[in-house]
Amino acid sequence: MTDSMDDGTYEFKAEINQLLDILIHSLYKERDIFLRELVSNASDALTRVQFEMLTNQEVLDPEAELAIRISVDTESEDGKKHIVIKDSGIGMEESELIYNLGTIAQSGAREFLAEVSTDEVDITDVIGQFGVGFYSVFMVAEEIRVISRSFRKDSAAAAWISDGGQEFRIEAADKIDRGTEIHITLRADAAEYADPWALKQIVKKYSDFVSYPIYVGEEQANQQLPLWRKAVSDVTPEEYNQFYQQMTMDFQEPLMVIPFSSDAPLHVRAILYIPSSREKSVLNLRKEPGIMLYSHNVMIQEYSQDLLPNWLGFVDGVVDSEDLPLNVSRESIQNTRIIRQLAKTIRKRILRELQKIGDQDDELFGKFWRHYGRALKEGLATEPTAKDELLPLFRFYSSKSGTNLITLGKYVDNMADEQTDIYYVLGDDLDTIAFSPHLDPFTERDIEVLYLADPLDSFIAPLLTEYDGKKLINVDAPELQLTAIGNEREKQADVDRPSDADFNRFVGRCVTTLGNRITEVRQSKVLRNSAVRLVSPEDGPDREIQRLRRYMDEEYKIPARIFEVNRDHPLITDLSKMVAFHPADRLIDLAIEQLYENALVVEGLHPNPATMLPRIQQLMEFAVERSLGSDEEE
Numbered sequence: 287m288t289d290s291m292d293d294g295t296y297e298f299k300a301e302i303n304q305l306l307d308i309l310i311h312s313l314y315k316e317r318d319i320f321l322r323e324l325v326s327n328a329s330d331a332l333t334r335v336q337f338e339m340l341t342n343q344e345v346l347d348p349e350a351e352l353a354i355r356i357s358v359d360t361e362s363e364d365g366k367k368h369i370v371i372k373d374s375g376i377g378m379e380e381s382e383l384i385y386n387l388g389t390i391a392q393s394g395a396r397e398f399l400a401e402v403s404t405d406e407v408d409i410t411d412v413i414g415q416f417g418v419g420f421y422s423v424f425m426v427a428e429e430i431r432v433i434s435r436s437f438r439k440d441s442a443a444a445a446w447i448s449d450g451g452q453e454f455r456i457e458a459a460d461k462i463d464r465g466t467e468i469h470i471t472l473r474a475d476a477a478e479y480a481d482p483w484a485l486k487q488i489v490k491k492y493s494d495f496v497s498y499p500i501y502v503g504e505e506q507a508n509q510q511l512p513l514w515r516k517a518v519s520d521v522t523p524e525e526y527n528q529f530y531q532q533m534t535m536d537f538q539e540p541l542m543v544i545p546f547s548s549d550a551p552l553h554v555r556a557i558l559y560i561p562s563s564r565e566k567s568v569l570n571l572r573k574e575p576g577i578m579l580y581s582h583n584v585m586i587q588e589y590s591q592d593l594l595p596n597w598l599g600f601v602d603g604v605v606d607s608e609d610l611p612l613n614v615s616r617e618s619i620q621n622t623r624i625i626r627q628l629a630k631t632i633r634k635r636i637l638r639e640l641q642k643i644g645d646q647d648d649e650l651f652g653k654f655w656r657h658y659g660r661a662l663k664e665g666l667a668t669e670p671t672a673k674d675e676l677l678p679l680f681r682f683y684s685s686k687s688g689t690n691l692i693t694l695g696k697y698v699d700n701m702a703d704e705q706t707d708i709y710y711v712l713g714d715d716l717d718t719i720a721f722s723p724h725l726d727p728f729t730e731r732d733i734e735v736l737y738l739a740d741p742l743d744s745f746i747a748p749l750l751t752e753y754d755g756k757k758l759i760n761v762d763a764p765e766l767q768l769t770a771i772g773n774e775r776e777k778q779a780d781v782d783r784p785s786d787a788d789f790n791r792f793v794g795r796c797v798t799t800l801g802n803r804i805t806e807v808r809q810s811k812v813l814r815n816s817a818v819r820l821v822s823p824e825d826g827p828d829r830e831i832q833r834l835r836r837y838m839d840e841e842y843k844i845p846a847r848i849f850e851v852n853r854d855h856p857l858i859t860d861l862s863k864m865v866a867f868h869p870a871d872r873l874i875d876l877a878i879e880q881l882y883e884n885a886l887v888v889e890g891l892h893p894n895p896a897t898m899l900p901r902i903q904q905l906m907e908f909a910v911e912r913s914l915g916s917d918e919e920e
Contacts, residue, residue, distance in 0.1 A: 294456045296388055307450075317476065320426055321356075321485065322492035323419035324371050324468060326584050328354045329496050331375025331466060333582075335437050338376065345437045346464040350374040354500045356489075356507075358480050366428070367472045367480035374465040378434040380444035380456055387420065387432060387446050388454055423468070424450045426476035431469040435461045495583035495606070512583060514555045514604055518545050530559050533578070534602060538562040541654060544603075544639045552627055558603035558636060564657050575599035577632075580606035593629045597665035598636060600658055605632060637675050644679060644693070652691055655681045660742055667745040677753055682736040683716055685725060694753045700734055708758045710736040710750070712743060714890040722888050723816030724761040727768050730814050735761055762889070764821045764848060766812055784862035789853055792862040795869075796849060799878045804849040813852035820885045821848040842893055844886065857881075873908050876901055 332352045339345055352374055359368040378386060423430055428449065435443040443461035448454035461467070472480055479485065486507040489500050495512035513521060513529050526543045530536070542560040558577070576589030576599070583606065594601055609624050644651040659681060666676050681691035686700075697708060709728060713719035719737045728735050738747060750758040759766075784792070789809070796807045805823050813819060823846075851858055857877075864874050880901055886892035 295453050296384065296456065297453050298388065317425045318488045318492070320422040321371075321479075321488045322584070323422045325354060325489065325493045325496060325500060327420060328371065328373035328375060328466070329493075329498060329582070329584065331373050331377070332498050334376040335374070335464070338437060344439060346377075346435070346439050346441070347374065350464060352498050354496070354498055356485055356500065356502045358482055358485070358503075360480050364471075367477050369470040369472065369479060369485070370467055371470070372465065372467040374463070377436040377441070377464050377466055378444075379436045379438070379441050382436070383432065383434060383444055383446040384456060387448075423470060426472055426479055427470045428473045429471040431471075432466065433459045433461050433469065434466040435459075435464055437464050491588075492585045494585075495580065497583050512555070512580075512604075512606065514545065514547075514557045514606060515583075518547075521545070526557065529557065530602070533604075534559075534561075536561060540602075541657070542639070542643065542650070544636060546635055546639075548631060548635075552624065552631060553608045554605065554628065554631060555607075556603060556605040556632065556635075558601055558605075558632070560601060560654065560658070562657075564600050564661070577601065578604045579610075580604060581610035582606075582608055586610070592625055593632055594636075595633070595665065595669060597661050597668060598633065600661055601636060637679070640679055648691075652681070655691060660740065663740065663742040663746050666749055667742065670749050673749060677750075682710075682738070684737055685720075685728065685735045687734075697734060697736065698754050698756065702733070705733065706756060708736070708753060708756050709733065709761050710738050710747075710758060711761045712738045712747060712890065713888065715739050718888055718890070722761075723813055723819035723885070726814040726816050726819075727766065727812035728761065731768060733768070760822075762820070762822055764823065768812070782856075782859055783854055784859050788862040788866045789858075791865045791869075792858065793851065795865050795874060796851070796878050799875050800849065800882055803844065803846055803882070805846045807849045807851060810850035810852050813850065813855070815855075817852050817855040817857045818881045818885055819850050820882075820889055820891075821850050823848055844891060844893065849882065849885075873905070876905055876908070880905060 332354070335345065336352060339348060355370075355372045357370045357372075359370070362368055430446075430448050430450075432446040433443060434446075435441060443459040445457045445459040446454060447457065482502050486502045486505070489502065489507040493500060494508045495510065495515075496508055497510070499506050499510055500508040513525060523543075526545070527539050530540050530543075539562060540559040541562045544556075544558040544560075546554075546556055546558075548554045574589045575596075576587070576591045577593045578585060579587040579590035579593065590605075591599070593605060605628070607624070607628055610628075640651075640654070643654070662676055662679055665672055677694060681693060682697070683690075684692055684697065694708065701708075711719055711722050711724055713722060716737055716739050719739055725735055727733075738744075747760065752758060783789075793807045793809075797804075800807075810819065853859075861874060861877055864871055868874075880898065883892060883895075883898050883901075887895050887898075
């Protein structure tokens with residue numbers, strides 16, 4: 287217990303002295319929380335007396351309104367500014383004042399001091415954890431006078447007085463009604479709190495949905511009945527949009543609204559929003575990611591980042607759970623079992639709603655994917671174990687989809703009976719991918735190929751191993767097995783193919799021209815309309831990692847690949863003849879270089895396509911020169 291003196295003065299324990307010294311002599315970025323803590327305490331007191339009256343009719347002032355009242359006095363006799371926070375709650379007797387305000391925080395104070403001994407901890411986030419929330423009032427108060435009278439009819443009123451020093455006093459008090467009054471004499475540097483408008487804004491921010499009315503002066507400052515506690519059928523779309531705009535100052539309608547409630551395994555009431563764009567407006571009030579977390583209608587965290595993974599950080603909204611203690615925001619939340627269960631519930635619900643919208647509304651989900659598809663890809667890249675949750679939400683363009691997006695499920699539905707695998711192609715953009723030589727055998731056989739044109743696709747491609755029991759295969763695989771699928775068009779009999787000797791000479795010329803930039807030159811078994819393609823060697827380094835290095839400018843070096851040549855292509859036929867009959871012609875090497883770099887561009891592996899421009903100009907000059915020479919001969 288605290289040490290008592292004969293005149294009603296008591297000494298705080300050493301730890302509480304140290305605690306008060308920190309609060310009084312330090313500046314904090316959010317001193318507003320003192321009002322949140324006092325209102326929360328008042329709300330608890332009202333709940334306790336409400337519960338008491340269920341079984342006990344012998345209480346003081348049974349007809350008194352259960353409410354919290356905040357008033358301001360700027361013209362007191364001492365010339366200082368004052369705030370009074372009054373409730374009609376359970377109240378306290380003298381012994382309870384001594385115990386609750388003088389000693390109960392002793393052990394908690396010691397732990398609190400240990401917690402805030404590092405500069406990395408924001409005191410406003412941990413202040414309520416150890417039962418010291420009441421003392422946050424000393425961040426703004428020069429002196430505190432707590433006057434209280436218990437709900438018991440025969441109780442006497444008492445006052446607890448402290449200036450934040452080493453002692454507090456207990457006195458008799460005149461108070462005829464039930465409840466507690468906290469009289470705050472404001473410090474000079476906290477005079478802004480003697481403003482009813484400022485107090486209303488703090489109530490609105492932190493305590494708007496406390497179950498009891500909070501009056502500032504004569505005006506009720508809190509909304510009291512939260513929108514998320516109403517039945518979904520009782521809330522209009524306009525009300526959801528209005529609440530979103532009040533919360534964010536984003537005057538674009540949200541793309542999606544996800545209201546839900548659950549009573550098992552936790553009591554949860556929530557309204558979640560997906561904004562119309564991932565890029566926040568400059569007017570948006572919510573600059574940081576995170577959900578507003580409430581407990582018993584009291585906001586305990588404005589930006590809770592423990593409820594959703596980073597890749598769902600674009601979700602805004604409110605979550606309220608009665609299973610959470612009011613001091614949860616000042617605990618190590620990520621280690622709280624309830625928070626982990628709550629996070630699991632919310633995440634599951636969001637993904638389920640997205641899946642439902644994806645199944646029912648292609649247009650709306652298409653808008654979502656264009657804004658937030660990359661976020662889901664980030665989710666797969668950073669959390670591979672979420673693959674089963676995320677892949678059904680993924681959307682792709684393909685060689686057959688045109689301007690429409692398709693799902694992996696839709697791709698599987700469209701597969702031919704004899705097709706057993708899902709095929710995809712990587713590239714820099716959709717236009718470039720459409721010209722990929724890797725598509726030749728698939729176009730020939732009428733096989734659909736998914737287009738992966740986002741830089742993030744290179745991160746996730748190694749994770750796209752299978753879906754619905756079917757393998758996902760990159761079309762640049764060195765040995766494609768497609769002969770049993772579709773109807774491959776037979777080669778035209780009149781194709782002017784180079785002889786074996788001429789073709790072999792051309793292959794040798796490619797080897798000497800390209801050198802160690804390639805691992806091998808070989809005749810292609812799959813190309814039809816394209817002259818060449820680059821293929822990853824079987825034992826080569828991971829091709830997606832090579833692409834990533836280019837994006838990240840991480841000492842990028844063009845990877846050596848197999849150079850496959852289409853022997854039936856007219857350009858290869860002509861070049862083979864040139865090697866046979868005009869081996870010194872400079873056009874040969876220029877053409878081989880250009881074919882190689884064209885393939886690099888299509889693959890998305892060229893570090894700087896602009897370096898091709900001088901060679902392209904040379905090729906144009908050769909073409910013009912030879913065309914003019916041909917005209918002169920004629």
